[in-house]
Amino acid sequence: MKAEPMLKDGALQGKTMIVTGGGTGLGRSMVKYFLELGANVVICSRKLDVLEKTANELMQETGGHVLPIACDVRKYNEIEAMLQATLDKFGKVDVLLNNAAGNFVSPTERLSHKAFDVITDIVLKGSYNCTLALGKHWIEQKQPATILNIVTTYAWTGSGYVVPSACAKAGVLAMTRSLASEWAKYGIRSNAIAPGPFPTEGAWTRLFPKQLADKLDPVKRIPVGRFGEHQELANLAAYLVSDYAAFVNGEVVTIDGGEWLYGAGEFNAFDLIPQEMWDAMEKQMRGKGQ
Numbered sequence: 001m002k003a004e005p006m007l008k009d010g011a012l013q014g015k016t017m018i019v020t021g022g023g024t025g026l027g028r029s030m031v032k033y034f035l036e037l038g039a040n041v042v043i044c045s046r047k048l049d050v051l052e053k054t055a056n057e058l059m060q061e062t063g064g065h066v067l068p069i070a071c072d073v074r075k076y077n078e079i080e081a082m083l084q085a086t087l088d089k090f091g092k093v094d095v096l097l098n099n100a101a102g103n104f105v106s107p108t109e110r111l112s113h114k115a116f117d118v119i120t121d122i123v124l125k126g127s128y129n130c131t132l133a134l135g136k137h138w139i140e141q142k143q144p145a146t147i148l149n150i151v152t153t154y155a156w157t158g159s160g161y162v163v164p165s166a167c168a169k170a171g172v173l174a175m176t177r178s179l180a181s182e183w184a185k186y187g188i189r190s191n192a193i194a195p196g197p198f199p200t201e202g203a204w205t206r207l208f209p210k211q212l213a214d215k216l217d218p219v220k221r222i223p224v225g226r227f228g229e230h231q232e233l234a235n236l237a238a239y240l241v242s243d244y245a246a247f248v249n250g251e252v253v254t255i256d257g258g259e260w261l262y263g264a265g266e267f268n269a270f271d272l273i274p275q276e277m278w279d280a281m282e283k284q285m286r287g288k289g290q
């Protein structure tokens, strides 16, 4: 299957968006679609060379406007500077997409406190830093706006081996829902997306190292039998930040092919049982009530 772009042409025309971690992976794919829909996009992360390359490629491919800015989301002053540069270039900002993240798999007892910090600082502190800086600006300017946070399905289930990420994403989820209530009166919506596995270099090199690939095939855990396509996520993100979603506030949309529920349902592993075995078991079980 090849997912098609979903929204009408011009659905994001006139909007300016800041996308953290927009130079690579899912951020880049979402940015591409936002540009195709008419938005101006600021992309930020730590590596300016990566951002500049992405900006040039996407401007060529889409004809849209991209401003690449080096900004470490852990540093509040760098976010304020990014906001000012955005206002200087585009005059306003309408959307914040908190997408930047850091992650690696490890048994928790092997982590140093610094290893824990490095993940929670990028994911939780980075998201609240950006949200606070933009929120203050929007409230002062009396400007309606929207925030979209990329979390994960284990933000609410938790997950072993990625505990700092799970803690941080759970915090971002709590922030999403809290601000949906508190800031709606200022015209600021706050939503989140919880993606299941979507192949990216960033995630795959850190979370599914080669040695694991043969032992644990992540596709086997996904009822629809495949990974997500970037365009599918981009479609959902574009909808949630667009005015079509003006009444959607405080929602977290899961897009994982049914993966997390499959892991949770008591009998879902019975998928492995062949028809002949069902026949035999049915014979054995039926009539036991008499």
Ligand code: HXC
Residues within 6 Å of the ligand: 101, 102, 103, 104, 105, 106, 110, 111, 112, 113, 114, 115, 116, 118, 119, 152, 165, 195, 196, 197, 198, 202, 203, 206, 207
């Ligand atoms: C244990 C580790 C470790 C590991 C690093 N550390 N890797 N500990 N196991 N595998 C420890 C180090 O020893 C150090 O602590 C501390 O972490 C910080 O190390 P640094 O050298 O500063 O970090 P570095 O390893 O260079 O980088 C870590 C990172 C980097 C900052 C997180 O990988 C990064 O920039 N990531 C950004 C992109 C990313 O992670 N993308 C994936 C997102 S995917 P000490 O005490 O020894 O100094 C995602 C998807 C989830 O979130 C859902 C998928 C289905």
Ligand code: NAP
Residues within 6 Å of the ligand: 020, 021, 022, 023, 024, 025, 026, 027, 044, 045, 046, 047, 048, 050, 071, 072, 073, 074, 098, 099, 100, 101, 102, 122, 126, 150, 151, 152, 153, 194, 195, 196, 197, 198, 199, 200, 201, 202, 203
């Ligand atoms: P990715 O390409 O590695 O994206 C992470 C981005 O964050 C990078 O562009 C990185 O750029 C940026 N970043 C890291 N630290 C930063 C910092 N301190 N300041 C600013 N930017 C920083 O991985 P991805 O798979 O596309 O992940 C994107 C988002 O989707 C993340 O929130 C991730 O948790 C989420 N997600 C992904 C999956 C998946 O299957 N891929 C599943 C669920 C959720 P620099 O290195 O240049 O800073």
